[in-house]
Amino acid sequence: MGSRENAAQRECWLEFGKQGAKVFRLNTGRAWAGRAERMPDGSVRIEYPQLVNLGLGYPDNKPVVGASDLIGWPSVVITPEMVGQRVAVFTAGEAKAPKGQPTEDQRRFIDQVRADGGIAGVVRTPTDVRGLLHEWKTRHKQSD
Numbered sequence: 001m002g003s004r005e006n007a008a009q010r011e012c013w014l015e016f017g018k019q020g021a022k023v024f025r026l027n028t029g030r031a032w033a034g035r036a037e038r039m040p041d042g043s044v045r046i047e048y049p050q051l052v053n054l055g056l057g058y059p060d061n062k063p064v065v066g067a068s069d070l071i072g073w074p075s076v077v078i079t080p081e082m083v084g085q086r087v088a089v090f091t092a093g094e095a096k097a098p099k100g101q102p103t104e105d106q107r108r109f110i111d112q113v114r115a116d117g118g119i120a121g122v123v124r125t126p127t128d129v130r131g132l133l134h135e136w137k138t139r140h141k142q143s144d
Contacts, residue, residue, distance in 0.1 A: 002097060004097040004098070005095060005096060005097040005100055008095055008096065008097055008098070008100075008123075008124050008125065009025075009069055009070065009095035011125065011126055012070065012093055012095050012123040012124070012125070012126060012128065012129050013025065013070055013093075013095070014126075015126035015129040015130065016070065016072065016091070016093065016129055016133075018126075019074070019129060019130060019133050020074050020075070021072055021073060021074040021091055021133065022072045022073060022074070022075075023070045023071065023072035023073075023091060023093065024070070024071055024072050025069065025070060026055055026056065026067055026068065026069060026070070026071050027054050027055060028054055028055030028056075028063065028067060029053075029054050029055070030051055030052065030053055030054065031051075031052050031054060032046050032049045032050070032051060032052070033046075033049070033050050033051075033052045034046040034047055034048040034049040034050055035047040035048055055067050056071075064109070065105045065109075066102075066103060066104075066105025066106040066107075066108055066109040067092070067109055068092035068093055068094040068095075068106065068109060068110065068113075068120065069093065069094060069095045070091075070092070070093040070094075070095055070123070071090070071091065071092050071093075072090075072091050073088035073089050073090055073091050073119075074089060074091065074119070074133065075087070075088065076089055076137075076140075089117070089118055089119055089136070090113060090116075090118035090119070090120075091113075091118060091119040091120065092109065092110060092113045092118065092119070092120040092121075093120070093121065093122075093123040093129065093132065094106050094109075094110060094120075094121070094122045094123065095122075095123055095124070096122050096123070096124050097124070098124055100124070101122075102122050110122070119132060119133065119136040120132075121135075
């Protein structure tokens with residue numbers, strides 16, 4: 001991630017919090033895990049290495065490709081029968097630099113979250129975050 005996208009991500013992450021959402025950074029990739037030992041030359045030896053997928057995954061241990069950088073939920077009141085109760089609405093913000101575009105996998109992930117009733121979209125600025133949350137509330141006639 002470039003420094004511009006990193007800065008945009010941090011701004012958007014903080015704005016989700018200011019808007020009442022609990023949003024977390026989702027790191028993705030692969031890493032080696034095991035019993036690590038630092039060697040005198042600064043390298044690390046890993047005994048009993050196991051390759052681990054980071055980020056979201058499926059039950060078959062395959063990673064969710066295209067998962068968004070920032071995930072979480074705002075707490076929202078639902079249906080007349082459940083007045084006063086709160087539910088978590090999954091939220092996925094794909095943070096991009098001002099001219100950055102989502103990959104096809106990222107776009108598909110966003111579309112799936114939205115199709116399932118969640119809040120998802122590309123965010124570049126705090127204004128984008130507010131717009132994303134407002135658009136969902138408008139679609140669901142949810143007051144603040």
